[in-house]
Amino acid sequence: QVQLQESGPGLVKPSQTLSLTCTVSGGSISSNNYYWSWIRQPAGKGLEWIGRIYASGSTNYNPSLKSRVTLSVHTSKNQFSLKLSSVTAADTAVYYCARGSLRSWYIFDCWGQGSLVTVSS
Amino acid sequence: QSALTQPRSVSGSPGQSVTISCTGTSSDVGGYNYVSWYQQYPGKAPKLMVYDVNKRPSGVPDRFSGSKSGNTASLTISGLQAEDEADYYCCSYAGTYTLFFGTGTEVTV
Numbered sequence: 001q002v003q004l005q006e007s008g009p010g011l012v013k014p015s016q017t018l019s020l021t022c023t024v025s026g027g028s029i030s031s032n033n034y035y036w037s038w039i040r041q042p043a044g045k046g047l048e049w050i051g052r053i054y055a056s057g058s059t060n061y062n063p064s065l066k067s068r069v070t071l072s073v074h075t076s077k078n079q080f081s082l083k084l085s086s087v088t089a090a091d092t093a094v095y096y097c098a099r100g101s102l103r104s105w106y107i108f109d110c111w112g113q114g115s116l117v118t119v120s121s
Numbered sequence: 122q123s124a125l126t127q128p129r130s131v132s133g134s135p136g137q138s139v140t141i142s143c144t145g146t147s148s149d150v151g152g153y154n155y156v157s158w159y160q161q162y163p164g165k166a167p168k169l170m171v172y173d174v175n176k177r178p179s180g181v182p183d184r185f186s187g188s189k190s191g192n193t194a195s196l197t198i199s200g201l202q203a204e205d206e207a208d209y210y211c212c213s214y215a216g217t218y219t220l221f222f223g224t225g226t227e228v229t230v
Contacts, residue, residue, distance in 0.1 A: 049222070060218040
């Protein structure tokens with residue numbers, strides 16, 4: 001059974017870059033059957049899709065965040081990563097990594113437990 | 122267009138049915154049969170309950186059913202149980218690399 005686990009700093013200063021990594025276990029990120037996404041949720045609020053990456057490194061981003069987001073994949077480590085630049089307090093949220101199928105990338109059938117990132121000086 | 126509109130909360134007694142609505146536009150909910158629903162307990166990750174409007178992943182009880190009419194999708198929970206008390210979010214595909222989630226609904230049993 002595939003499991004996802006986010007990791008990274010829980011506190012980031014304003015204007016700096018937020019960096020998170022998602023480690024995939026129980027399956028290969030290079031299986032070519034899935035897209036790997038990042039989704040965030042500010043406290044007490046709804047969910048927002050950030051972007052997705054394929055094992056080949058091909059990426060697509062939410063247009064509203066595209067200018068600040070970079071996703072990358074590290075197949076040898078079975079990991080993929082998120083970088084969000086020029087963060088502000090509005091970027092404070094729980095960040096989830098999730099899996100979507102190749103045919104239906106927008107259906108997330110497996111999620112990490114989430115990683116809280118606070119933007120504060 | 123941003124978040125899809127859901128009622129803030131719905132409630133029901135054990136055994137009853139509740140329905141959660143999810144209202145969008147012809148560019149998202151109304152334009153595609155790609156609406157999914159997620160259940161989320163406090164402090165936990167969302168769990169997929171319904172996809173493609175009315176399909177259930179294996180392991181999800183058939184008490185959970187989805188439907189759509191025009192620009193509004195709905196999730197119905199029949200035979201409400203205490204364990205169904207959670208937040209529920211709808212999600213709709215809205216075109217290339219565009220995905221909208223709902224505002225979320227708290228279900229109280």
